Amino acid sequence: MGAPNELNLAALAKYSNDFLREVETHVEEGEWVKMCMQCGVCAGSCPFGPHWEHSPQKIFMMIRAGKREEVLSSESMWMCTSCYNCVVRCPRKLPITQIMHGLATYAHRLGLAPKMQPTRQWSLQFWDNCTRTGRVNELKLTLGLYFRDGLVAGLKKAWAMRAIGFGLLRAKRLNPFELLRGHECKDQAGIHRMLAKAYEIEARRLRLDKFKLQG
Amino acid sequence: MAKKEYAFYPGCSSQLRGSASNYLTSVNSMCQTLDIKMTQIPDWNCCGASIGYAGSGELARHVMNARNFALAETHLPGQDVVATCAACWLGARETKDKLDASSQLMAETNEALKEAGLHYKAQVGVRHMVEVLIEDIGYEGLAQPIVKPLEGLKIAGYVGCQTNRPFGIAGESFENPMYLDKLVETLGAEALTKYEQKVTCCGGALAFSEPEKSQKQIKDIVESAYDHKADLIVTPCPLCQANVEIYQSEINKRHGTKLDMPVAYYSQLMAVAYGAKPKAAGLDGHVIAPKKLQDIAVKVVPAKK
Numbered sequence: 001m002g003a004p005n006e007l008n009l010a011a012l013a014k015y016s017n018d019f020l021r022e023v024e025t026h027v028e029e030g031e032w033v034k035m036c037m038q039c040g041v042c043a044g045s046c047p048f049g050p051h052w053e054h055s056p057q058k059i060f061m062m063i064r065a066g067k068r069e070e071v072l073s074s075e076s077m078w079m080c081t082s083c084y085n086c087v088v089r090c091p092r093k094l095p096i097t098q099i100m101h102g103l104a105t106y107a108h109r110l111g112l113a114p115k116m117q118p119t120r121q122w123s124l125q126f127w128d129n130c131t132r133t134g135r136v137n138e139l140k141l142t143l144g145l146y147f148r149d150g151l152v153a154g155l156k157k158a159w160a161m162r163a164i165g166f167g168l169l170r171a172k173r174l175n176p177f178e179l180l181r182g183h184e185c186k187d188q189a190g191i192h193r194m195l196a197k198a199y200e201i202e203a204r205r206l207r208l209d210k211f212k213l214q215g
Numbered sequence: 216m217a218k219k220e221y222a223f224y225p226g227c228s229s230q231l232r233g234s235a236s237n238y239l240t241s242v243n244s245m246c247q248t249l250d251i252k253m254t255q256i257p258d259w260n261c262c263g264a265s266i267g268y269a270g271s272g273e274l275a276r277h278v279m280n281a282r283n284f285a286l287a288e289t290h291l292p293g294q295d296v297v298a299t300c301a302a303c304w305l306g307a308r309e310t311k312d313k314l315d316a317s318s319q320l321m322a323e324t325n326e327a328l329k330e331a332g333l334h335y336k337a338q339v340g341v342r343h344m345v346e347v348l349i350e351d352i353g354y355e356g357l358a359q360p361i362v363k364p365l366e367g368l369k370i371a372g373y374v375g376c377q378t379n380r381p382f383g384i385a386g387e388s389f390e391n392p393m394y395l396d397k398l399v400e401t402l403g404a405e406a407l408t409k410y411e412q413k414v415t416c417c418g419g420a421l422a423f424s425e426p427e428k429s430q431k432q433i434k435d436i437v438e439s440a441y442d443h444k445a446d447l448i449v450t451p452c453p454l455c456q457a458n459v460e461i462y463q464s465e466i467n468k469r470h471g472t473k474l475d476m477p478v479a480y481y482s483q484l485m486a487v488a489y490g491a492k493p494k495a496a497g498l499d500g501h502v503i504a505p506k507k508l509q510d511i512a513v514k515v516v517p518a519k520k
């Protein structure tokens with residue numbers, strides 16, 4: 001991931017200069033974007049506000065202005081903490097949180113999302129970890145996050161965080177045996193079949209069916 | 216009081232030896248006292264929380280939640296699904312509302328569920344444990360079993376985001392929800408109602424991917440509790456609890472602060488007020504020990520006549 005892919009080329013050809021329509025068709029809750037009245041209320045709502053290069057308000061404006069590259073390769077959507085501050089304040093009731101997640105997901109599917117964006121990696125890892133057995137394995141998840149940049153960086157981070165790890169271990173809140181066998185669902189095969197079907201249906205609905213949505 | 220029964224969705228963080236296992240311990244103790252029967256949904260699965268979006272997309276996320284609903288409908292008919300984790304509750308509520316509103320999404324969801332031999336009939340209610348306490352039992356009912364009022368404890372009620380927005384608890388405002396303070400007062404402790412960081416986001420799942428940005432949020436949340444002379448922070452959300460408690464030592468290293476503020480769950484306060492010993496109230500599960508709460512928990516109360 002990271003390099004623009006076939007899906008991106010197909011979308012470019014299809015929507016050449018109508019990015020708003022592309023968003024409405026392929027992004028979760030994208031049909032809401034045109035309802036934004038640019039009041040700016042959401043712009044001051046994000047907990048990581050100073051780190052958003054483009055606030056949600058700006059992103060909606062850029063979508064209408066057709067700034068496709070800029071929006072889809074932006075780090076901003078990945079700064080969303082799902083705090084729902086914006087949603088309860090927006091006078092037009094836009095589901096802003098979902099649109100931010102939806103844009104980020106679409107950018108990721110097209111291969112346009114910043115490759116090293118830590119929240120992108122974390123999001124994928126979380127979903128993968130949770131769907132593999134049906135239950136999140138917290139230890140593997142944490143270790144996976146430390147080691148995503150490679151062995152040396154991972155060891156350094158794990159070392160820097162060791163106080164926290166030992167603290168949790170002592171408080172019986174981290175189970176070292178999860179590394180071997182963690183919590184899991186009994187019907188994992190059923191869950192995997194069910195999810196494969198869900199990806200297939202979503203690809204069909206978004207008319208992206210030639211492409212594998214997962215991964 | 217008739218026994219109340221619910222289909223329990225504990226969530227992955229509350230599993231045995233998960234990061235919030237002491238939440239589960241205290242919820243069990245509290246429910247026993249209140250005669251609430253929580254039966255785990257057989258073979259329940261994780262929902263992917265708010266953070267799994269880039270991998271899940273839309274439908275797969277709803278399908279994961281709907282699997283739990285279908286299992287609850289089948290095995291625990293007529294019982295509301297009750298979550299203790301704010302993120303589980305929010306995700307499940309969102310799925311329920313979305314499926315109720317769209318027959319297409321509902322049909323697609325059931326097409327996928329069929330692969331696991333399941334069908335969702337759209338009959339479940341989805342609720343947070345706090346709603347059960349406030350709406351089904353009520354503050355008066357919650358006060359009845361108290362044997363040790365939490366006198367002298369000053370408590371900053373940290374509601375956070377996801378039990379508050381976008382759904383929230385019925386009748387509460389988004390800016391200043393009062394239920395946690397009321398609960399604290401019901402238990403005989405002092406609620407610090409002027410605590411400014413009540414609904415501030417701690418960074419949520421981004422505490423892992425964006426630690427510095429989140430720790431800045433957490434620093435504000437803890438320092439404000441100190442400003443109001445709190446003995447401890449209390450919260451209804453397992454991720455808030457973990458984030459706000461665990462990262463204080465990192466913040467101290469980074470900013471030269473001396474944060475050492477205990478963070479407990481509402482259910483731990485209740486368990487202690489109802490006479491639970493420290494272990495049954497999950498008080499052994501902390502990185503920063505809630506000493507004053509432990510002191511109350513070990514006190515022996517004269518037996519009731």
Ligand code: SF4
Pocket residue numbers: 035036037038039040041042043056057060089090091092093094096
């Ligand atoms: S608050 Fe709503 S209407 Fe206002 S700028 Fe943001 S999205 Fe647009």
Ligand code: SF4
Pocket residue numbers: 045046047048056079080081082083084085086087096097100
């Ligand atoms: S939910 Fe996301 S977009 Fe909305 S205020 Fe929070 S961080 Fe900003």
Ligand code: SF4
Pocket residue numbers: 130136225226227228229260261262263264265300301302303304
């Ligand atoms: S929100 Fe988190 S704790 Fe709750 S089930 Fe989902 S993944 Fe697990």
Ligand code: SF4
Pocket residue numbers: 081082083301302374375376377378415416417418419420452453454455456458
């Ligand atoms: S305060 Fe933090 S952990 Fe709690 S609900 Fe909000 S984002 Fe989640």
